[in-house]
Amino acid sequence: MTWELLSIFGTIAFAVSGAIIAMEEDYDILGILVLALATSFGGGMVRNLLIGIPIENIWDQGLLFKLAIIAVIIVFILPQHWIFYWEKPGLFFDAIGLSAFAVQGALAAVEAGYSPIAVVVAATLTGCGGGIIRDILAGRKPLVFRTDIYAIWATLGGTVIALGWLNIEWEKYVLTALLVILRLLSVRFKWHLPKRATLHPTMKS
Template sequence: MVWETLNIIGTIAFAISGAIVAIEEKYDILGVLVLGFVTAFGGGAVRNLLIGAPVSLLWDQGLLFALALITIFIVFFLKDMWIEYLKKVIIFDAMGLSAFAIQGAMIAYHNELPFWAVATAAVLTGSGGGIIRDVLAGRKPTIFREEIYALWALLAGLFIGLGFITHPYVYYLLFFMIVALRILSVRYNWTLPKHQNQLFQKEL
């Protein structure tokens, strides 16, 4: 039940996110569909390649493909005022990040992969689709922007990889915690330390 719920939440959230970016870039309906699907399923595909899961698993998700298709079409036909509103709502991207990070960590953990593989699967599943989306849209990937992003996916992987999940409902608590941290990092502009290259700054 946890697995299916996270799958549905992540797919819908990232399909919305991808469709909005495509509309912002003034893509046609085909471009919106491609970017929406890539964002929703790209992270899982990359994860499967790296942890040795069959790539064909991607095509055994008929319901999720249908949900993504319906979601993308709904976003595409929304009025401009609603598109502008959705662009300002960070919760969809935060929900997708959290749901897929936990899901990626779960599949690696239950396959008895090493701790670091669990953490990597969380990061790749949570942010992989967004990276592909931003690259195709010609944008700097969200994972490399100012506010903290991939760290929250890594945190989910650490919780699961270290065996802190003792009850299925704890997954939901972790989900809401990651969503809240992502939203707070954007709201208050939390950032990670950067190297202060004084020489480079002087040259500029």
């Protein structure tokens, strides 16, 4: 039940995130639904393709699809100024979705018998793939590659599981909670990975 609740929170958070970005890009209701669902389920679909799980299994998540669609409809009809109040609680639920989906993705790869590197990649794609697909469809540079630390927490969770450090069920929940905390701390204190920008010689002063 705990994993189901985490999946519900994460799915709703990602759906709302996709819907808000779609509205910022002036999409119609169909475009908003497509972008929201791509955000919520895109990472899992990419993971399934990667580790050989039948991609059509995604359609077995009927409840999550319904909840995502309901969340999008609610956001669509809300007064605009209400949507801005979503930002802070949205960060919290998004962190839950990122963490829970990353752990689930890693566990799915482990159960399928894949190598440690495949487990790490599965965790990262499940946690962040939907957001990357969302930004690409919206014509934006993927958020996970250019702002505060995000994808690295999914990668960290996948690494812990790939190394076989979790042997008891409750440890998976502790890992999920730790990833949520790290994600929120990275936002609060504006942690960034090192980056380097290059300029064309003609652009230098």
